[in-house]
Amino acid sequence: MNEPLITIKTFYYDSETMLYEPRFKDAGLYYFLKDQKRVSADPVVSNAIGGIKLQVREKDLEAAKAILKGIDDNRVESDFGKEVQIKGKDYEGTLKECPNCGNEDTYLEKLGFWKSLSNKPKHYCKACDTEF
Numbered sequence: 001m002n003e004p005l006i007t008i009k010t011f012y013y014d015s016e017t018m019l020y021e022p023r024f025k026d027a028g029l030y031y032f033l034k035d036q037k038r039v040s041a042d043p044v045v046s047n048a049i050g051g052i053k054l055q056v057r058e059k060d061l062e063a064a065k066a067i068l069k070g071i072d073d074n075r076v077e078s079d080f081g082k083e084v085q086i087k088g089k090d091y092e093g094t095l096k097e098c099p100n101c102g103n104e105d106t107y108l109e110k111l112g113f114w115k116s117l118s119n120k121p122k123h124y125c126k127a128c129d130t131e132f
């Protein structure tokens, strides 16, 4: 294929692509993750080579941008990585699926050092108020 590809997004970790790849597959859009193999084999080089590049064909550019926008708009509402307090306990936003309702926007309890020696941190689902 000689069609030039355009980089529309870069990722520093291979795991980040998991959020995007299925959407492009679902949409039937041709895409290429440049340097993905290099980064997943050796994450340290990611910075040096500018990360993994998500590339699409020029004619798919608008469709690809729309997909990215859809994903990023959703992410704004996500508390992933954020520290929050719920019922007086400290939590950090995570993406573990709730066994009760299937919601993926869940929280992981942050235990202090001493507490973490004797307790396993629990997950909390804000959608259905379940601890697991």
Ligand SMILES: [Zn+2]
Pocket (backbone or CB within 6 Å): 098, 099, 100, 101, 102, 103, 125, 126, 127, 128, 129, 130
């Ligand atoms: Zn739930």
